[in-house]
Amino acid sequence: MGGSTSVTLRPFAPGLILALFAILFGFLLGGAFGAAETSIKEHLDASGSAVLSSVYHGDTQKKDAVVKKSWQYMKRAHLHGGVIGAAVLASIILPRCRPLYHRPVRDAALTAE
Numbered sequence: 001m002g003g004s005t006s007v008t009l010r011p012f013a014p015g016l017i018l019a020l021f022a023i024l025f026g027f028l029l030g031g032a033f034g035a036a037e038t039s040i041k042e043h044l045d046a047s048g049s050a051v052l053s054s055v056y057h058g059d060t061q062k063k064d065a066v067v068k069k070s071w072q073y074m075k076r077a078h079l080h081g082g083v084i085g086a087a088v089l090a091s092i093i094l095p096r097c098r099p100l101y102h103r104p105v106r107d108a109a110l111t112a113e
Contacts (some may be wrong), residue, residue, distance in 0.1 A: 007057060008096075009017050009096060012092050012096075015088065018085075019085045019086075019092065020085065022085025023081070023085035023089070025081040025085070026082025026083070027082065028083060029074075029077060030082075033074070033078060037096070040071070040074070041067075048063040048066060048067045049063065067075045070075075
């Protein structure tokens, strides 16, 4: 155990890059949804209407339920992308910042020897 407090994250670069891309994915989806929510919903509705007779057998309530659920899943992808990216980023960086926080259980075990 040397006196160096520098934290190297180079071995974790691929994970860090993927985490940042996941966060970026979430932000970009959110921006796209904010900018084009109406046209996205219209596209989903048009896609459902195109197969109304063959898939939904003319039942517009079923089609509307699927369109509504599709929009909910798209919003969920936006939220999950950002949150999973942030959680991965934190799980990579925080454990490597040992000088910034204290581990009393481990330190107590070391001093008891």
